Amino acid sequence: MDIISESTERGVVERRFDLKVADEVVPGIIWTPEGTTEPRPLILIGHGGTQHKRVANVLGLARRFVRHLGFSAVAIDAPDHGERVTDDEAANVARQRLEGRIASGPGRGTEVSDDEARRWIERAKRGTTDWMATIDALEAEPGLSDGRFGYWGLSMGTLLGVPLVAREPRISAAVLGLAGLGKLAGGSGYEAAARSISIPILFVFQWHDELMSRQSGIDLFDALGSTEKTMHVNPGGHVAIPLFERDSYDDFFRRHLGSG
């Protein structure tokens, strides 16, 4: 893990890093409380589709976890996202397509093609490899991790998060949501991964999501194997989760990862 730069803003230290994973460089950011080298719980933040490791909501959450919980937070660019975009034009097309599906209204954009579903599964595999290597590197950093890890990731962050959380025993609590089972049910391995999860889950879902049907979201919530799992349903579309749900994330991680 190579630290590229470091800055501090209102009590939060932000360090930009590069991590070599197989033949790729995964760029990431670590946020920690200023003025301490005490190991603490780490929240891994998985951003949404067409986003990157430092979009406003990721940055806001990371700073919040540091300031409210006394934890550290980490985000990395997902495969084909952020600084890992190798084809700017393809990324623009993807972004426009996603925005078009959201603009098309509730329930209109629920169908993805078989090809698209296969690409998601493939991307989720790469994402899992990236995060597991990142956790290894975070554990190796002196004074950073106390061995407790949480995961927060909605939408694409859940598409990548479900297989990750299923495979990675070091993650002990996760916030997931804005995602459904739909085309990913059955033989792809995604549903099986969901069913094998046993850690506590907070699952947030939007009742008028333009990208997922209600049934698809309920199916994914039902598939999760965890004994402790809660679904928070709010009215509104994919990008309209009420800000007060952030209090729920705090409560949830505080409950399961203890104090920072």
Added chain:
Amino acid sequence: MDIISESTERGVVERRFDLKVADEVVPGIIWTPEGTTEPRPLILIGHGGTQHKRVANVLGLARRFVRHLGFSAVAIDAPDHGERVTDDEAANVARQRLEGRIASGPGRGTEVSDDEARRWIERAKRGTTDWMATIDALEAEPGLSDGRFGYWGLSMGTLLGVPLVAREPRISAAVLGLAGLGKLAGGSGYEAAARSISIPILFVFQWHDELMSRQSGIDLFDALGSTEKTMHVNPGGHVAIPLFERDSYDDFFRRHLGSG
């Protein structure tokens, strides 16, 4: 409002009162922080079927609202409950029937008879009258209410709470749940009351409730006219809401009623 007795335990003053409403006496309890006469927000607590104003979960919640939020809390015996039971045998039969329905397993006890539905509507009318008279009396007590009221009531507390919250403009936020629309949909006035509600609602629902189908619960959540409403779904039966949901009640009332 006649204060019958007063006691104090670990910072919480508990006052037992009687209130004359039409030709009945409604018995209730007020819980307030010790050593202050500053008016503050009041949470009205509506107990469940076959319960009363001082069962363990009502008492626990009331003390919690006082200690965590600095609010006051009030519970009254619902019609035909607690000290208002005039026919002990009928009450025992009702309790056994309810326990039987819960014991019969998920979704088995969802059907109530038309007669039973009519009795619920009638009881809800009486409950609304009781609560509105209680709010009048609470406002008249010096140093008690600052004009802000919340309502917390699940199961029968929601059956009585929906018409109450719909009619009573002094209540500005409510926790409801463990209840569905089912037989109460349509012309009974209950569904219309739900649709007329516009205050923020936290709606808790159990995914394996023995008394309500999932669809019935979702239908009631959908019927609520509020722009801000959140449904919290947890696995388990009617009486198995996870204790951590109490943190959600705190967050919710703190957000909408301010600080005590």
